[in-house]
Amino acid sequence: MIKKVLIAEDHQSVNISLQRTVAEFGIDQADHVYYCDEALIRIKRGVERNQPYDLLITDLYFEADGHEQTISSGILLIEAVRQIQPELKILVFSAEDKASVIEKLDIDGYVRKARNDAQQLKEAFETISRNQQYIGRQGFNQKNASVLTSYDTTIIKLLAQGTRQNKIPDYLQANQIPRSSLSSVEKRLNRIKELLGCSNNEQLIAYCKEKNII
Numbered sequence: 001m002i003k004k005v006l007i008a009e010d011h012q013s014v015n016i017s018l019q020r021t022v023a024e025f026g027i028d029q030a031d032h033v034y035y036c037d038e039a040l041i042r043i044k045r046g047v048e049r050n051q052p053y054d055l056l057i058t059d060l061y062f063e064a065d066g067h068e069q070t071i072s073s074g075i076l077l078i079e080a081v082r083q084i085q086p087e088l089k090i091l092v093f094s095a096e097d098k099a100s101v102i103e104k105l106d107i108d109g110y111v112r113k114a115r116n117d118a119q120q121l122k123e124a125f126e127t128i129s130r131n132q133q134y135i136g137r138q139g140f141n142q143k144n145a146s147v148l149t150s151y152d153t154t155i156i157k158l159l160a161q162g163t164r165q166n167k168i169p170d171y172l173q174a175n176q177i178p179r180s181s182l183s184s185v186e187k188r189l190n191r192i193k194e195l196l197g198c199s200n201n202e203q204l205i206a207y208c209k210e211k212n213i214i
Contacts, residue, residue: 025125074092169185
């Protein structure tokens with residue numbers, strides 16, 4: 001259940017719009033900030049007081065305005081948040097449309113700023129509430145979305161070699177590969193199978209072998 005939300009967005013009009021959209025979800029508490037540093041402080045404070053946030057909604061890029069910041073982007077914010085509150089659900093709301101950028105992020109949802117994004121935000125919220133990952137339909141084109149990253153092929157190769165899914169994080173951590181939690185692996189595998197039209201790991205391995213991906 002998502003009851004407490006933090007919005008990190010530097011454009012005031014978008015920030016206000018997000019606040020209104022979140023209010024429509026019936027959220028008990030929705031706080032908002034304009035800087036990544038402030039977002040991280042809020043999240044730290046919530047954890048320390050045993051009143052953590054359930055969801056962070058953040059942009060990826062924040063414009064410099066002369067206000068000195070330690071963390072200057074949503075990408076760095078996400079990485080920092082995962083160190084403090086690994087289980088926090090994170091939804092990216094950004095104009096970024098490159099699959100190579102989005103798919104490297106340890107997130108629970110992504111909606112691109114575009115036409116009908118309010119409806120997709122609603123869908124994302126409902127999906128994430130069910131502990132499922134959401135990637136907006138108009139996030140990026142299929143050609144880019146179907147390109148597997150080295151992270152993806154590493155996971156698939158390990159499965160093909162007989163490594164149990166719950167043991168893959170051990171290999172990733174030992175080799176200092178980011179997004180090494182079991183949750184990250186499971187989310188990414190589900191996304192890969194969705195993109196490639198595979199219903200289980202066995203089909204995924206067979207497909208990747210057939211296409212010489214692994």
